[in-house]
Amino acid sequence: MLRLLMALILAAAAVFASAAGPTPLMKEVQPDSAKAGDEVTVSGTNLEKANVAAVYLTQGDKTIKVKVTSQTDTEVKFTIPQDLKAGRFGIMVLTSGGDNAREIDEPVLVSVE
Numbered sequence: 202m203l204r205l206l207m208a209l210i211l212a213a214a215a216v217f218a219s220a221a222g223p224t225p226l227m228k229e230v231q232p233d234s235a236k237a238g239d240e241v242t243v244s245g246t247n248l249e250k251a252n253v254a255a256v257y258l259t260q261g262d263k264t265i266k267v268k269v270t271s272q273t274d275t276e277v278k279f280t281i282p283q284d285l286k287a288g289r290f291g292i293m294v295l296t297s298g299g300d301n302a303r304e305i306d307e308p309v310l311v312s313v314e
Contacts, residue, residue, distance in 0.1 A: 223247040225294050227277075227307035234312040237283045241311055242276060243292065249274045254297040258282075258290040258313075259306065265290075287313050 227245040235241050247253075250272055256279050258265045265285060271278040292307045 222252045222296065222298055225252050225296065225305065225307075227292060227294070227309045230292070230309045230311050233310070234314060235281050236314045237281050237285050239281050240270060240278055241281060242278045243307075243309060244276050245307075246275060248272060248277045250297065252297055253277065253294045254302060255295040257293045257295070257304075258285070258311070259293050260288055260290050264293070281311075281313055285313050289313075 223246075225245065225247045227243045227248070229244045231242045231244070232239075243256075253272065256267050256269055256277060258267055258281075265282060267279040267282060269277060269279045289310055289312050292309050292311065294305050294307060296302050296305060
């Protein structure tokens, strides 16, 4: 009985993990300092559209959606919004997955001049 229960728990965990998809991880921003209108490239893993639905810049309680111009498994390119004021911004992604979508603060920053 215990083996059956453990098998059911492991099966449920596998279904949840596959429904949520792999977790996107951003590792590097180039350039790490940009101006409004510039294109920024972020490299990492699991960054394709199947995993990342949207990209945001964050600063305190501000969340600004950016326009993604290109996206692959290892790279996301986006444009710094024209009206964005200077400052240091975190990057957050909204994962794909409908009801299982989640916001993830990535461990990378970009400075806007």
